[in-house]
Amino acid sequence: MTDLTNMTMAQALKSLDNKDFTSVEITQAHIDAMAQAKDLNCFITETPELALEQAAASDARRAAGNAGALDGIPIAMKDLFCTKGVRTTAASGILENFIPQYESTVSQNLLNAGTVSLGKANLDQFAMGSSNTTSKFGNVISPWKKQNGSNADLVPGGSSGGSAAAVSARIAMAATGTDTGGSIRQPAAFCGLAGIKPTYGRCSRWGVVAFASSLDQAGAFARNVEDSALLLKSMCGFDPKDSTSADITVPDFAAALTQDIKGKKIGIPKEYRIDGVPDEIVKLWDNGIDMLKDAGAEIIDVSLPHTKYALPTYYVIAPAEASSNLARYDGVRYGTRVEGDNLDKTYENTRAAGFGDEVIRRIMIGTYALSSGYYDAYYIKAQKVRRLISNDFKSVFEKCDALLTPTAPSAAFAIGENEDDPVKMYLNDVFTIPASLAGLPGMSVPAGLDSDGLPLGLQIIGRPWDEEMVLRVGQTIETAANFTAQPQLATDKAA
Amino acid sequence: MSITKKDVAKVANLARIKMDDAKLEALLPQLTNIIGFVEQLSEVDTDNVEPLASVVDLNARLREDEVTDGGYPKEILANAPEELEGYFVVPKVVE
Numbered sequence: 001m002t003d004l005t006n007m008t009m010a011q012a013l014k015s016l017d018n019k020d021f022t023s024v025e026i027t028q029a030h031i032d033a034m035a036q037a038k039d040l041n042c043f044i045t046e047t048p049e050l051a052l053e054q055a056a057a058s059d060a061r062r063a064a065g066n067a068g069a070l071d072g073i074p075i076a077m078k079d080l081f082c083t084k085g086v087r088t089t090a091a092s093g094i095l096e097n098f099i100p101q102y103e104s105t106v107s108q109n110l111l112n113a114g115t116v117s118l119g120k121a122n123l124d125q126f127a128m129g130s131s132n133t134t135s136k137f138g139n140v141i142s143p144w145k146k147q148n149g150s151n152a153d154l155v156p157g158g159s160s161g162g163s164a165a166a167v168s169a170r171i172a173m174a175a176t177g178t179d180t181g182g183s184i185r186q187p188a189a190f191c192g193l194a195g196i197k198p199t200y201g202r203c204s205r206w207g208v209v210a211f212a213s214s215l216d217q218a219g220a221f222a223r224n225v226e227d228s229a230l231l232l233k234s235m236c237g238f239d240p241k242d243s244t245s246a247d248i249t250v251p252d253f254a255a256a257l258t259q260d261i262k263g264k265k266i267g268i269p270k271e272y273r274i275d276g277v278p279d280e281i282v283k284l285w286d287n288g289i290d291m292l293k294d295a296g297a298e299i300i301d302v303s304l305p306h307t308k309y310a311l312p313t314y315y316v317i318a319p320a321e322a323s324s325n326l327a328r329y330d331g332v333r334y335g336t337r338v339e340g341d342n343l344d345k346t347y348e349n350t351r352a353a354g355f356g357d358e359v360i361r362r363i364m365i366g367t368y369a370l371s372s373g374y375y376d377a378y379y380i381k382a383q384k385v386r387r388l389i390s391n392d393f394k395s396v397f398e399k400c401d402a403l404l405t406p407t408a409p410s411a412a413f414a415i416g417e418n419e420d421d422p423v424k425m426y427l428n429d430v431f432t433i434p435a436s437l438a439g440l441p442g443m444s445v446p447a448g449l450d451s452d453g454l455p456l457g458l459q460i461i462g463r464p465w466d467e468e469m470v471l472r473v474g475q476t477i478e479t480a481a482n483f484t485a486q487p488q489l490a491t492d493k494a495a
Numbered sequence: 496m497s498i499t500k501k502d503v504a505k506v507a508n509l510a511r512i513k514m515d516d517a518k519l520e521a522l523l524p525q526l527t528n529i530i531g532f533v534e535q536l537s538e539v540d541t542d543n544v545e546p547l548a549s550v551v552d553l554n555a556r557l558r559e560d561e562v563t564d565g566g567y568p569k570e571i572l573a574n575a576p577e578e579l580e581g582y583f584v585v586p587k588v589v590e
Contacts, residue, residue: 439550
């Protein structure tokens, strides 16, 4: 019998239609995988009973001829999406017992498409981190190990670390994520997955716990580009409840994959050749360029002159928005409360107890940048540089159809590495942040392994609303790289 | 520019996060480091550049001014740390 946990969503949908197996069967297989891989800590809240109920309902829909686009597919939901009646924590202490009374638009869209939710995936607290080591509910451990004899636990990347680890470890067929500065693309690269963040405004932010509202965007993880396109399609769509949701048609992303990239112009931004990036990453990038050339694309060198200022710009804007967004956690209307002698002391005690170190650090930076006397020097200045960064992209997209860059400056690192210095940790997102600041669609596809056998990803950045080109270039790389490696854990299980 | 422990305490107060002396001491070098890092923005010439607040070139949508939501106090109060007869309860604010 086929391994129900090691097939693509596209295959599974076909097999469900053919009655090769039922959603209950495939869901049960993933629930078993989830139970076996508990030590990876992919989930904050597992919902196996709910999943089986949803799977049974899905089988009934399919039997009645009413199956949705993704009916019966078991997925993981990042625990940043509010799910009605299912605890939603944002991996924080302050929301440890928060049970939403409503469903986020993205998770509702997926319910409408018929997906089955295995549970709420672990993440960095309030999506702040690049290693999934800031969760109140413990670190997520990557299913990948270095093939050099070291048995050290590796990070899955972050912030959507639980989502990435679950899909990579064959616990979920696909997963939702959110990306503020790289939180889908970097973990996708670390875990050998396809991960796409669409254009800002494609997915509704309604019901997603807010981190930095002008940057936050939901997206999809899957084990190949086609599956990521299928999941993304069902997540997107106009939502009047989000004032920045775009009222434009969502194309059939997967259909775009039937077209090649012959004659398309792919830009290679020279500023992404930064010092200190390992030779292996540079070589991977050069290989990627050759793959696109071989596929008939025209490669052109381009310049994004303000690239080096993207990271400092982000580390003003994102914390500033976070400090404002997280002001709502006051222990009054919802969330954990720690009493004090008066209301102010209650706020102070509540927030000191409810937020982790990284969240406090970012709230402090943001509050500082927004405080009287510093607002112009930091916040307004960063917004001005953000415009210059955005303009850089506008001018290169007059000359090319997409950009190719590395996704991250390294492969996955060991848990505990890079912890001593926040700025060093922030450098993980040096290649992903510029596109976030400009609101552009970006995706990471696995393109090779490093000398330790760990996955490395390449990033494709596209024009606003042109996810189709991003996916087409992504699939071209995927096909040429023929990435078939699987994490140790999944290989062991198959053996 | 350098920040002091007093600055950190002031910001902690603005952010309503309780911090003891040890925490302030621990945060000071970290915040100094991050702020030092973002200060490189000052070298960028931004004269005549408009700040970018949103990447979406969409006009704000207008809708009819009518009630479209509400009327479920139970759900609103469902996650309240303390509630009484349809109200959130907070520590006494007025003596």
